[in-house]
Amino acid sequence: xxxxxxxxIRASSFFRKEIFEVLRQPRLVATLVLGPFLILFxxxxxxxxxxxxxxxxxxxxxxxxxxxEIQQNKQSMGAWLVYAGVTGDQKEAxxxxxxxxxxxxxxxxxxxxxxxxxxxxxxxxxxxxxxxxVQASYITYFGxxxxxxxxxxxxxxxxxxxxxxxxxxxxxxQEAHQxxxxxxxxxxxxxxxxAQQKQQxxxxxxxxxxxxxxxxxxxxxxxxxxxGVTGGNADPVQTTLTxxxxxxxxxxxxxxxxKVDRLARIVKIDKDITDLDGxxxxxxxxxxxxxxxxxxxxxxxxxxxxPSLSDxxxxxxxxxxxxxxxxxxxxxxxxxxxxxxTMELFRVSPLSAAEALFGKYISYMLFGGxxxxxxxxxxxxxxxxxxxxxxxxxxxxIAAVLFTSLGIGFAxxxxxxxxxxxxxxxxxxxxxxxxFSGFIMSLDTLLPPVRVxxxxxxxxxxxxxxxxxxxxxxxxxxxxxxxxxxxxxxxxLISWRLMRRLISSSQ
Amino acid sequence: xxxxxxxxxxxLLPDAIEDFVISAKHLTKKFAEETVxxxxxxxxxxxxxxxxxxxxxSGKTTTIRLLTGVYTPTDGEAIVLDRNPANFSQGERxxxxxxxxxxxxxxxxxxxxxxxxxxxLYGMGLFRGKRLKAALEFVELSEHRWKLARDISGGMLxxxxxxxxxxxxxxxxxxxxxxxxxxxVLRRKFWDHFRELxxxxxxxxxxxxxxxxxxxxxxxxxxxxxxxxxxxxxxxLRHHAYGGDMVDFRxxxxxxxxxxxxxxxLPFVRAKTxxxxxxxxxxxxxxxxxxxxxxxxxxxxxxxxxxxxxEYTPSFEDVFVELVRPEVTNG
Numbered sequence: 113x114x115x116x117x118x119x120x121i122r123a124s125s126f127f128r129k130e131i132f133e134v135l136r137q138p139r140l141v142a143t144l145v146l147g148p149f150l151i152l153f154x155x156x157x158x159x160x161x162x163x164x165x166x167x168x169x170x171x172x173x174x175x176x177x178x179x180x181e182i183q184q185n186k187q188s189m190g191a192w193l194v195y196a197g198v199t200g201d202q203k204e205a206x207x208x209x210x211x212x213x214x215x216x217x218x219x220x221x222x223x224x225x226x227x228x229x230x231x232x233x234x235x236x237x238x239x240x241x242x243x244x245x246v247q248a249s250y251i252t253y254f255g256x257x258x259x260x261x262x263x264x265x266x267x268x269x270x271x272x273x274x275x276x277x278x279x280x281x282x283x284x285x286q287e288a289h290q291x292x293x294x295x296x297x298x299x300x301x302x303x304x305x306x307a308q309q310k311q312q313x314x315x316x317x318x319x320x321x322x323x324x325x326x327x328x329x330x331x332x333x334x335x336x337x338x339x340g341v342t343g344g345n346a347d348p349v350q351t352t353l354t355x356x357x358x359x360x361x362x363x364x365x366x367x368x369x370x371k372v373d374r375l376a377r378i379v380k381i382d383k384d385i386t387d388l389d390g391x392x393x394x395x396x397x398x399x400x401x402x403x404x405x406x407x408x409x410x411x412x413x414x415x416x417x418x419p420s421l422s423d424x425x426x427x428x429x430x431x432x433x434x435x436x437x438x439x440x441x442x443x444x445x446x447x448x449x450x451x452x453x454t455m456e457l458f459r460v461s462p463l464s465a466a467e468a469l470f471g472k473y474i475s476y477m478l479f480g481g482x483x484x485x486x487x488x489x490x491x492x493x494x495x496x497x498x499x500x501x502x503x504x505x506x507x508x509x510i511a512a513v514l515f516t517s518l519g520i521g522f523a524x525x526x527x528x529x530x531x532x533x534x535x536x537x538x539x540x541x542x543x544x545x546x547x548f549s550g551f552i553m554s555l556d557t558l559l560p561p562v563r564v565x566x567x568x569x570x571x572x573x574x575x576x577x578x579x580x581x582x583x584x585x586x587x588x589x590x591x592x593x594x595x596x597x598x599x600x601x602x603x604x605l606i607s608w609r610l611m612r613r614l615i616s617s618s619q
Numbered sequence: 620x621x622x623x624x625x626x627x628x629x630x631l632l633p634d635a636i637e638d639f640v641i642s643a644k645h646l647t648k649k650f651a652e653e654t655v656x657x658x659x660x661x662x663x664x665x666x667x668x669x670x671x672x673x674x675x676x677s678g679k680t681t682t683i684r685l686l687t688g689v690y691t692p693t694d695g696e697a698i699v700l701d702r703n704p705a706n707f708s709q710g711e712r713x714x715x716x717x718x719x720x721x722x723x724x725x726x727x728x729x730x731x732x733x734x735x736x737x738x739x740l741y742g743m744g745l746f747r748g749k750r751l752k753a754a755l756e757f758v759e760l761s762e763h764r765w766k767l768a769r770d771i772s773g774g775m776l777x778x779x780x781x782x783x784x785x786x787x788x789x790x791x792x793x794x795x796x797x798x799x800x801x802x803x804v805l806r807r808k809f810w811d812h813f814r815e816l817x818x819x820x821x822x823x824x825x826x827x828x829x830x831x832x833x834x835x836x837x838x839x840x841x842x843x844x845x846x847x848x849x850x851x852x853x854x855x856l857r858h859h860a861y862g863g864d865m866v867d868f869r870x871x872x873x874x875x876x877x878x879x880x881x882x883x884x885l886p887f888v889r890a891k892t893x894x895x896x897x898x899x900x901x902x903x904x905x906x907x908x909x910x911x912x913x914x915x916x917x918x919x920x921x922x923x924x925x926x927x928x929x930e931y932t933p934s935f936e937d938v939f940v941e942l943v944r945p946e947v948t949n950g
Contacts, residue, residue: 115709118742125739129725129732136727136767453723460687460717460793461740462709 119467126471127478130445134479144483148433149490156422156495162192164247166254167213169196171205172220179220181265192254209241216240216251218258236262267404275400278392281324285389288317292382295363299374311363314381318360321388322353349391356384417498419583426497427582428551430487431574434510435517436542438480442521443534445472446611451531458615465612473518473604480514481507500585506578509588512596513574519603520570526610545571570596638665640791640822641686645695648681655681658695659847661840663824668817670836671826672939678845679826680720683793686824687717700791713741716789720796722776726769730760730779733768737783747786754782757812759805774800781809785816792816794825798832810835830939843943857933860941863889864907865931868914871924873897878923887913901931 134141172179179198186195196214199205205217217239221227224234238255242248291314298307359381363374395403449455458468488506491497499506520541528534546552548562549571555563566572573596580586641663648656656678663669671679684690686697688704697704700711707715724733734754738747755761758778763771768779777800784792794813798806810832813823817837825836833839833853840850849859858864868882874897882902883892887910889903904910907930918925933941 118709118713121739121742121744125736128739129728129736132732133725133727452725453719453721454725456684456689456719457717457723457737457740459689460712460715462712462742463740464709 118462119464122463123467123471123474126468127475130472130475131479134441141483144433144437145486145490148429148487149494152422152426152429152491152495155425156420159421164250165192165194166215166251167194167196168216168218169205169208169214170198170218170220171200171202172198173200174198176220178224178262185265206239209239212241216254218255264401264404268400271400271403274403275396277324278396281321281392282389284317284320284324285385285392288314288321288385289382289389291317292378292385296375296378296382299371299378307363311360314363315360318353318357322357349388352384352388352391356381356388359384415583416500416585417583419498422495423497423583424579426491426495427578428549428571428575430484430491430510431513431571431578432542432545432549432551433487434480434484434513435545435569435571435574436538437483438476438514438517439521439524439541440535440538441476441479442472442518443524443528443538444531445476446522446525446614447528447531447534450529450614455614463615465608465615468615469522469604469608469611472522473515476518477511477514480518481511484510484514497582499582501581502587505588506581509574509577509581509593509596512593512600513570516570516573516596516600516603519600519607522607523603523610526607526614541569545569548572550575567595568599570599639663639698640665640700641669641824642698643682643686643695644697646682646685646692646697647694648678648685648690649693655845656685656692657845659842659845660695661847661850663822663838665822666817666820667837668813668823668825668835670833670839671824671842672830672833672839673826673828673842674943675828677842679842680795681845682842683717683795683824683826687715687793713787714790716784716787716792716794718780718784718792718794718797720799722768722773722780724768724779724783727767729765729767730755730771730775731764733779734764734783734786738786741787741789743787750786750788754786757785758782774802774805777801778805790821792821792823792825794823796826796828798827798829806832830935833935833939841939841942848942853935856935856942857938860938861903861933862891863903863905864910865933866902866904866907866910866914867895867899867927867929867931868902869896869899869926869928870918871898871926874900878921881921885913885917898926 170179170182182195183198186193202217202219205214205219208214209217219237219239221234221236227234236255236259238251238258240248240251242251291310295307295310295314298304298310359377362369363377363381369377449458484507488510492499521538524537524541525534528537544565548558548566549569550566551571555566555572558566573592577588577592577596581588639662641661643659643661646656646659647654659678659682661669671682673679681690685692686699686704688699688707691705700707700714702711724736728736731751734751735747738751743750752761755764758781760771760775760778760782763775768776771779777797781794781797784794784797798809801809806829813825814835817823827833833856836853838850839853839856841848841856849856851859874894879892879894879900882888882900887905889905891903893901895901902910902914904914911928911930914928915925918928
């Protein structure tokens, strides 16, 4: 029998041994398969996609307009806010917050009217009792949303008032129309005294409109400008008003202007008045809520599916679990041989480092592959996680994750002196993977130098590749897959060198 | 005390034969400042059983590890199968069988699986089932082959270890206390098998704490405190221990003191004699085979009625104590 076949037999001894040893621990196998499945299952059914509900207590004068406004609108503040009442006693409110009876205390700004009049923003203060930075950020975000809502309420009341004013302006504009018609006739007939009189009447009509139009048409103007509408009837309101006033005043100058010019100016004034009246009518027809908040957004994804949160996490959980499984098994594998004493037997036997390592790689790859297959099937068919891509590519990525993770595990195992040391190293790898692999936080949130750690972890590659295949239905990113396999190969060579030193060299 | 020497043992081999499978020359092993094996030299002829006897901690296991290449000597050298053990090829390693002092197989595997693993480790072919069965039968573990190793007794584990060492039919066996924890009947069986292996041309290097087992060896090395005190045949060791052969001389009547003085002055009698009773004496002679007729003749001349003159074979425990005593005294 050739040396090659003897080598295969020697490697196969480890293959069988490792498989038997694992199968002798059925509870371990069951835990490895069912554990992550149950975690994802419970997460899937137990996760609430809504924001957290906050119990809000308002501190302010109970009779104040704002307090009444909040009370009136408490139903429309969304499911995430539970109105807990209004109190004038800030200390009592903070005590309740401290006792956990409410989640947020919002204190009304003192003398808001004068503060705003003095060209300063009036500040609402939000008190909370959170130590969790994520929850604290949520409350800060909630504060901004809340103040925006309040600002909109204020603006809406302005808009409503503006629409009421616009109704009054309509009569002034009708009067201006009549004055323009009379003036045109007076100029045509050469009745300068009447023309003068009507011009003065028109001038006072324009002044009245200018005074009243302020806020109302300013809002409309702002809306037009934001939309970037130009031409036709879309002249800014303020420009129309300025033109109107200018033309009206210039009509006074009867000496320097010819009759034709004056008549042309009167036609222009008439047109501007009609235009302004039309815009006022338009302004009145718009809902005040639309005026103060003319834009909203609507998100549409071009991704083939919109996975749920548990669907999104499923590939990452699979990658993380397989990495942890492979690292831990491999990390304990060689250190145990050393502790049991078999390493001494190996040194005397014809076994080579490559044969031992090859046998172990194959056995753990097979074992990990079976676990991955069962888990993937459970995810796809029991939890209905979408699988849009090619199953063979999926399997290829899993094989690469297992291969590289085993390399990490074997390297750990060879440098560890005890079981607990190997487990500690494995746990550090797991912890690093949770934080740096994009499992919880996107890689973009990490500084580029820190991302080096991310790109050393198989979970990082596994998560990205498996998500792309399963949830986007794309082919794997070959550069990523190649890099992962390259790291695995490098680790295998390192492990082989270390193992050779361990098995071959004498003490 | 006689110095250990790498020269040929007194009764085993003719002078011309120098076919040694193991040659240790001034082997020394130190761990930090502690010297565990000190200047040990010996040769092990092919197809022999070499017993390495010594108390616990005397450096027997370290010596085996030096010979198998697990340890590198701090000084001196070992040549095993014509090669430095550190440079063994895979083929040469396949000719070795090594049974460590402790059980080093896998508790979660069955007896059969453990043996199968050991056989695969030595590259035994796929049709090795027969040999596995034979090895298990030899160590009387066939009935227990499906039991997990963790569920069998300590003695069974030793037997499993031995089966794992023998399964690939090695040429040179290193057995570190193979009979520890084995019942006397099975121990006898083991030694019978070792002798059978020797007769088949295998060489066995075996350590033991059972000094009595040294009698089963062709050559015995006595190790104490890391030093090899002596290497010889069992008979040779007895000779060394007492300064000659021992003969029990018994008469029909009690001795007189002058008879004892006369006996001591005989040319083939060593000065050391021990009174074992009023009518008996243990005499140390050069050679028991020649001294016995001469003693009979002398007694006849002196009109001493002899009841018996017979060679006395001391137990190996006694021999060992006698050999180690000066070391202990000096220590």
